[in-house]
Amino acid sequence: MDEKGVYTVSELTGYIRGALTSDPGLSRLWVRGEISNLTNHSSGHRFFTVKDEKSQLPCVMFRSNSRRLRFELEAGMKVILFGDIDVFERDGRYQFMVTDVRPDGTGELYKAFEQRKAKLAAEGLFDPEHKRKLPGFPSKIGVVTSPTGAVIRDILNIVRRRFPVHIVVAPAIVQGEFAKDSIVRSIGMLNRTDVNVIILARGGGSLEDLWAFNEEAVVRAVYDSRIPVISAVGHETDYTLADFAADCRAPTPSAAAELVVPDGEQVASQLSSTRLRLASGMKHCIRNNELDLVQLSRAVEPGNLLAMIKKNRERLSRDRFACHKCMRSKLVLLRTGFNARTGRLDAVSPIGTLRRGYSISLRMPEKSLISRCADAGEGDKIEIIVQDGKIRCDVRETGTETPWKN
Known part of the structure; x- marks a missing residue:
């Protein structure tokens, strides 16, 4: 080979x-x-x-x-x-x-969006119980957005027109590779200030344009913010994960500006209405007090005062007589009841029995009660208790004759 x-x-x-x-x-x-x-x-x-x-x-x-x-x-x-x-x-x-x-x-970004949404929802980042109420009258508002463009201009114009307050702008990159870290830094910076509420804003765009607001770091920064956050990203039909983590979602940045501050004209109208109600209430209260004073002044006039004293004295005399009469009637009832109970007790009392001619015989010296002939014997010393004293005797003879049974 x-x-x-x-x-x-x-x-x-x-x-x-x-x-x-x-x-x-x-x-x-x-x-x-x-x-x-x-x-x-x-x-x-x-x-x-x-x-x-x-x-x-x-x-x-x-x-x-x-x-x-x-x-x-x-x-x-x-x-x-x-x-x-x-x-x-x-x-x-x-x-x-x-x-x-x-x-x-399906689109890559849409798949990533759904997966991340499910993951963060499972961790509780979107739970309603974590949502905080927005302040009704904020004195200072923080805005995280691009420092240039229509978004920040719209927010500033609307806030100034409705209810002018101090606005702190935390500039951020809102699109592209560096947007995620920039947004997170701006949210953190505002959390170190005394702003009352934060608006996270960006104009509309495609899913890819808005992707920075779906990044997990941004969502967690919104959730961890100690200051309430309004998410206002894109148009009304655009949803980002930051929307779900925020305390409130506004359909547009302009809507967020209207949501974050009250309408100054409406507040002025409400204050005017409240002022009128307070004035009317005070007048009514003063009028009632004046009527009370008139009645009191009439009551303390010499003639009226003497008539009132006389009337009260007569009523007091009638009440005292009625009270004495009631007490006498009550005492009679109590005395009658007491005598009745005394009579019933006397009927069963040993002293009452002695008064009716009976006596009590005791064998001495143990003073045991003699109720039968067998309880005493010949030569025993006995003591007989009668109504007015005692009789000491010697037993010479006992017998069982009972002549009243003949």
Whole structure:
């Protein structure tokens, strides 16, 4: 065998890799498929397979490219991949080196918007209980927006026309690569001032133009603000994630300016109406007090005062007589009841029994009650208690004769 035509495995694999990577038709490709077997490595690299109904293709996306993604890859997601064919020589396996990913069937930014919205909502950043009430009469307003353009002019003009207050403008880049950090810094700067409310504003634009207000850092800065925030980004139909995190959303920057301060003419009208009501109330109160004073002055006139004293004295005399009569009647009732109860007690009292001619006999010296002949014997000393004293006797004889039973 001629050894010149024999390749080692490494040589063959290297040759195949060189052939594939040098083929212009296998570089800078767009590939459509469905993601499966997705692994997000701790290094930041992503490994997955993209497949269709007939084949599958191993894919690798390194960290440098993964960081630029605006949405998260998910198993089952239909995507369009951009990259180059390469060969992983150790395993002798060809794979697709992905540099960019686009959702298939929906816009990339819209997909990122929905994913981020779901994530932040799950953390509670959009919960209604975190929304704060806007101050009714702010003395100082902070505005985060571009320092040039129609937005800041509209806000200034409307506030000055409706209810002039001090306005602090925190300039910010509101579009492009550096907008996110600029907006976050401006919100933080206003939180170190004494403004009462913050307006976060930008004019209308496409989803991509407004994307800075969908960045997670901006949404968290709005949520963490110690000062209430009004989000006024884009037109009425434009929604950003900052709108959901803010304490209040205004459909336009001009609407935010009208929302943040009251209408001065309306306030003046209300004050005038309130002033009239207060004046009317005070007049009514004074009139009532004057009538009371007239009645009191009449009551203390000498003739009226003497008549009133006489009338009260007569009423007091009648009340005293009625009171004495009532007390006498009550005492009679109480005495009658007392005598009745005394009589019932006397009927069962030993003293009452003695008054009726009965006596009580006690055997001495233990003073035990004698109620039968057997309770005393011949020679016992007894004591007989009668109504007016005691009789001491010696027993000479006992008997059980009871002549009243004959």
